[in-house]
Amino acid sequence: MITPEKQYSLSPEQIEFYHENGYLLVEGVFTPEEAAYLRDEAHALIMRLMKYRPEGTKFGGWGSVKEVTNLPTELLHCHNVQFHSAAFSRLIVDPRLTDRVADLIGPNVQLHHTKLFIKPPEKGAPFPMHQDHPYFPHEKHTMMAAIVHFDDAPIEKGCVRVVPGSHKLGPLPHIPEGGHHLPVDQYPIEEAVPLPAKAGDVLFFSYLTIHGSGINTSNEPRTTLLVQMRDPLDRPTVATHLSRGQGMMLRGIDPLADADAHVPSESRHLRSMGAKTPQ
Ligand SMILES: O=C(O)CCC(=O)C(=O)O
Numbered sequence: 001m002i003t004p005e006k007q008y009s010l011s012p013e014q015i016e017f018y019h020e021n022g023y024l025l026v027e028g029v030f031t032p033e034e035a036a037y038l039r040d041e042a043h044a045l046i047m048r049l050m051k052y053r054p055e056g057t058k059f060g061g062w063g064s065v066k067e068v069t070n071l072p073t074e075l076l077h078c079h080n081v082q083f084h085s086a087a088f089s090r091l092i093v094d095p096r097l098t099d100r101v102a103d104l105i106g107p108n109v110q111l112h113h114t115k116l117f118i119k120p121p122e123k124g125a126p127f128p129m130h131q132d133h134p135y136f137p138h139e140k141h142t143m144m145a146a147i148v149h150f151d152d153a154p155i156e157k158g159c160v161r162v163v164p165g166s167h168k169l170g171p172l173p174h175i176p177e178g179g180h181h182l183p184v185d186q187y188p189i190e191e192a193v194p195l196p197a198k199a200g201d202v203l204f205f206s207y208l209t210i211h212g213s214g215i216n217t218s219n220e221p222r223t224t225l226l227v228q229m230r231d232p233l234d235r236p237t238v239a240t241h242l243s244r245g246q247g248m249m250l251r252g253i254d255p256l257a258d259a260d261a262h263v264p265s266e267s268r269h270l271r272s273m274g275a276k277t278p279q
Helices: 012-021 032-051 063-067 086-092 095-105 255-259 265-272
Strands: 023-026 076-079 109-119 127-130 144-149 160-162 202-206 211-213 222-230 249-251
Touching (some): 012 023, 012 095, 032 076, 032 144, 063 127, 086 109, 095 144, 095 202, 095 249
Antiparallel strands (some): 076 109, 144 202, 144 222
């Protein structure tokens, strides 16, 4: 049902936990049946993409993975999956997701991008610890991610790990080579807090929260969709990480779009920074 009413809320304790710790795992946001359907869509999409790749090419993780493991690892991925399957378009505007995000960043929720990851069994690539901030810095730091779990992600499948409270450190210098990451000796993945999750659970975290994840050593894939979102009034400080679909409103309104209706949101922000942008 389409309604102006806010249908879902986080509790005051959950909101306080998020602001204190920089993350929040919410159980059962989606049903196991919905998660199973989205998982099938995700795997079917990756199979379709594979057909168009030159033979023998592998999907890989970050270059910096080699600082963490010598094992050959793989990461199947696809950005902006809502352009491939309407199942994901429906997911990212679902009020069970967006009403909860509104409790964390305000009533207007704007899409930055989506990212599907399948960590294959036994070799699913890890993510060295990092903040997402260096990938797409913004002025007000409202940028946050929701990771929707399409299957169970126990520790052995390489669930996401965080450093609680690290968002309060503000933006940290990162090593840019091989994917922006923090020094692996100072931020070992195994020392971060693991956040095992079930299919249908959603992990919310700030783009300033230090996070990463280990290798999938299990015999099952780990399938997740990361939805990156911001308050539409929060402007990028660097002209980077533009993507198709960026600026789509997932909830509420974009007050700036009304005044400048013919300009895509990423161009509007970047023009105001003096950057050259497509007309
Ligand atoms: O899905 C994961 O294991 C971590 C993903 C991540 O850290 C990222 O995309 O920034």
